Amino acid sequence: xxxxxALRPSCGWMGSPEVKRALAGDRNPLRxxxxxxxxECAKALxxxxxxxxxxxxDLRSPLTAAMELGGHELLLKADLKxxxxxEGIVGELSHLVTRKQEGASRxxxxxxxxxxxxxxxxxxxxxxxxxxxxLEHCPTRARRRLLDxxxxxxxxxxxxxxxxxxxxxxxAVWIGLSETKIARRILLNVRLEDYVDVLxxxxxxxxxxxxxxxxxxxxxxxxxxxxxxxxxxPPLFYxxxxxxSKNGFKELSDALLSQLGVAIDQWEQPxxxxxxxxxxxxxxxxxxWNATPSAFVISxxxxxxxxxxxxxxxxFCFDCAVAQYIQQSGKGQNEYFCPICRNPAGEVLPVxxxxxxxxxWYRFIGGHLDQNTLIQAIEALLPLDTExxxxxxxxHLWAAWSGGSDTVSESKFFSPGGVLEWIRGHxxxxxxxxxxxxxxxxDEAESWFRHWDGAQRGHLLRGEALRGLCEVAxxxxxxxxxxxxxxxxxxxxxxxHTRSMPLERFLADRVAQKFAAVAKQLxxxxxxxxxxxxxx
Numbered sequence: 001x002x003x004x005x006a007l008r009p010s011c012g013w014m015g016s017p018e019v020k021r022a023l024a025g026d027r028n029p030l031r032x033x034x035x036x037x038x039x040e041c042a043k044a045l046x047x048x049x050x051x052x053x054x055x056x057x058d059l060r061s062p063l064t065a066a067m068e069l070g071g072h073e074l075l076l077k078a079d080l081k082x083x084x085x086x087e088g089i090v091g092e093l094s095h096l097v098t099r100k101q102e103g104a105s106r107x108x109x110x111x112x113x114x115x116x117x118x119x120x121x122x123x124x125x126x127x128x129x130x131x132x133x134x135l136e137h138c139p140t141r142a143r144r145r146l147l148d149x150x151x152x153x154x155x156x157x158x159x160x161x162x163x164x165x166x167x168x169x170x171x172a173v174w175i176g177l178s179e180t181k182i183a184r185r186i187l188l189n190v191r192l193e194d195y196v197d198v199l200x201x202x203x204x205x206x207x208x209x210x211x212x213x214x215x216x217x218x219x220x221x222x223x224x225x226x227x228x229x230x231x232x233x234p235p236l237f238y239x240x241x242x243x244x245s246k247n248g249f250k251e252l253s254d255a256l257l258s259q260l261g262v263a264i265d266q267w268e269q270p271x272x273x274x275x276x277x278x279x280x281x282x283x284x285x286x287x288x289w290n291a292t293p294s295a296f297v298i299s300x301x302x303x304x305x306x307x308x309x310x311x312x313x314x315x316f317c318f319d320c321a322v323a324q325y326i327q328q329s330g331k332g333q334n335e336y337f338c339p340i341c342r343n344p345a346g347e348v349l350p351v352x353x354x355x356x357x358x359x360x361w362y363r364f365i366g367g368h369l370d371q372n373t374l375i376q377a378i379e380a381l382l383p384l385d386t387e388x389x390x391x392x393x394x395x396h397l398w399a400a401w402s403g404g405s406d407t408v409s410e411s412k413f414f415s416p417g418g419v420l421e422w423i424r425g426h427x428x429x430x431x432x433x434x435x436x437x438x439x440x441x442x443d444e445a446e447s448w449f450r451h452w453d454g455a456q457r458g459h460l461l462r463g464e465a466l467r468g469l470c471e472v473a474x475x476x477x478x479x480x481x482x483x484x485x486x487x488x489x490x491x492x493x494x495x496x497h498t499r500s501m502p503l504e505r506f507l508a509d510r511v512a513q514k515f516a517a518v519a520k521q522l523x524x525x526x527x528x529x530x531x532x533x534x535x536x
Contacts, residue, residue, distance in 0.1 A: 028054055030062040039066065039074040046075060053129050055158065059136075059167055061129035067094040068101070068133070085122050089115065090130065097137050112138045116145035123150065128158035132167065135174060144178050153190045156198040165205075165215040168198055172215070176222045182455045185263045188224040200228030203235055206252075207242060213252075220255045225263055227416040236260065237414035240359055257358065261424030266463030267487070269422075270477045271429035272470035278383035281317040282340060283324070292318035293380035296325075296338045296345035297364070309366050311343040313373040315380040321348045351380060355427065358420050359410070368407040371398055374419065382426050388478040396480060397422070429467075439471055442519075445512035449503055459500040465490055465515070473519040482522060489518030 027035065030050040033042040042062060046052050052063045052075060066072045072094050076087055092115055119134065131151045135143055152171065159168035175187045188198075195201035199219045203226055206213035226235035233241070239253035264271060278287040293315045297308040316324070325348040328336050336345045354361040362369070365377045375393060379386050393401075401419050402408050413419050432454075440447040452468040453460050466486060469475075475482045493514045494501065501511065 027056050028062070030054075031056060031060075031065060034062045034066045034069065034071065034075075037069060037071060039071040042066065042071075043074050043077055053127070055129050055132070055162055055164060055167065057164065057166060059132050059164070059170065063090075064129045064133040068097055070094065070098055083122070085118075086127075089118050089122055092118070093130065093134055097133065100137055112142035113145060116142040119146065119151075120148060126154055126157075128154040128167075131155055132170075135171075140178065143174065147175060147178055147187060149187070149190055152187045153192060156190055156201075157192050160192070160195060160198065160201040165202065165209070165211040168202060169215045169218050172218050172222050172224070180455050180457050181223075182457070182461070184223055185225075188219065188222060189227070189263070196228030197224070197226060199224040199226040200230055200235055203230045203238065207246065213248065217252055217255070220252060220259070223259060223263065225259070225416075226256065233411060234414040234416060234418070236420075237411055240414075257355070261421050261426075261428050264421075264425040264428075266467045267461070268463075269425065270463070270466055270470060270483060271426045272467055272475065272477050273382060273384050273426055273430065274474060274476045275383040277385040277388075277476065279379035279386055281320055282314065283316055283320040286317055287383065288315060288317060288380050289383050292350050294318045294321035294348055294350045295364075296321070296336060296343070296347075297349050298344070298346050302363075307363055308347075308349055309364055310373075311345040312338050312341050313376040314338050314340045315351065315376060318350055324348070351377075354381065354420070354423060358414070362410055362413050368409060369413070369419075370407050371402075374408065378423060381423060382430075384476065384478055388476065392478050392480060439468060442472060442512045442516045445507055445510075446503065448512055449506050453503075458503045460503075460506060461500050462490060462494060465494075465501075469515055469519060472515070473522050475522070485522055486518060489515075489521070493518070 028050060030042055030045040030052060031054075033039075033045055046062075050062075053061045055061045055064075060068070063072065063075055066075050067090065072090060076082070076090065082090065092111075096111060096115060115134065116138065119131075131146065131154060135146055138146065152175070155167065155171050159165065159171070172188065175184055191197065192201070195204075199216065202212050202216040202219060206216045228235065230238040236253065236256055239249055239256060243250040243253045275287075278289050280286060281288050281291065294317070295310040295315050296312070298311050299306050299308050301307075324339050325336060336347065337343060338345060349364075352360040352364050366373055369377070371393060375386065375390055378384070378389060400417065401412060401422075403412050405412075408419055415421075436451065439451045442448050448468065449460055450456070452464045454464060466483075469486050469490065470477065470483065473482070473486065475486060477483055493509075493511060506512070
């Protein structure tokens, strides 16, 4: 068949460079020519500005389909905007794919690892189709080398730009099978250009396209976080509203809620709290946060449903609140009141579980939260110093949480980095601390390292080191200045190890002793740390 014959519509394509895909087989004209092995025709179409990288639903672009068929060399004669090094890698990848299809033995694994290293060095940015071909054919060990930040960003971006939920789903599964828990979080939450992250992009399409709904569910189950905006709303808030009228979305919102605050970067947002600083029940003076905090409430009817909300910002342990309620009932009164401010109330109720039903919690606390009410509500949930929280909120948190308003709206409450995530992050850390138990002394360097190496992979993240030093120095994350001093000391020690430090280096460089010096310096001197104060 000559070139003109190959370009007939009966071959499965539509004749316009602007049309990326044909109606038949989800193929564009260039892909149809490649599938028919009309490689001279394909070269002409590339010269006519057809996109050789547009993937169909089988996750093959015209270029990668040609590589599997052994016809890539003719396409390379066209201008594919590849550097010479990249063209060489395309040729080597095509050779390895062909050998595999011919039944090459498992002994051919080493060339794949060499290829993975070459692809990493050559930086195939915006070449998602080539990454996908390599990932599908390579052995597991080489796949781990290929799954880096750049390759995942390229593939996530392509899945959204080309409307390929199948591609996003496949990459999520590859990451889930090939990486550690920490690495999964990093690769699933890569920052993108058009969307903040792949999950936000997937959620924005999930209501109209079931394929993206399924993809969103896979992403959430594997630990992806949504940090962007979905149809003008915070992702979790959008899902919770959608769950009230759409089947299937409650499961998705519950899964996303359960993970909220789990993957917080402990270096950027440390969540260390000291239990001995907890606020107390104003009646029995016992710690409030772990004693089922309760409040006096009034009830309103909202959209035909009765809702209870606090009558004031005073919270009590459950036993004292019930005792007060019974005492007031014995006086034959029809109305009740807060024993602190005497605001009228209808009954006593425990504060809803913010981790299970954050919308109910928000409305129970009163909705449109002012700063004072929010401070007292938070101290009823977490073991922290109220005055420190007040200072930190005024200096650092309130502007971001409220968006410059006098109150925190429900949408702002659910925003990434907002009140709900801050509270849940600290609650997750409290649970993790209980599971970890007490840390060994820094004198036991290897034991201390392994205690804070959460993934047990022999590498300590900076955030893990900071969390450990906060415990050594008895520093709460509300003490922002002291936390910054600890971070300064860690930076001085960390040197070139920007993200993590291996155990061997930790022991050889006597890092535990240096950490002890940082903690000691913090105890002895409240003054601001000068440049390089530790002499490392």
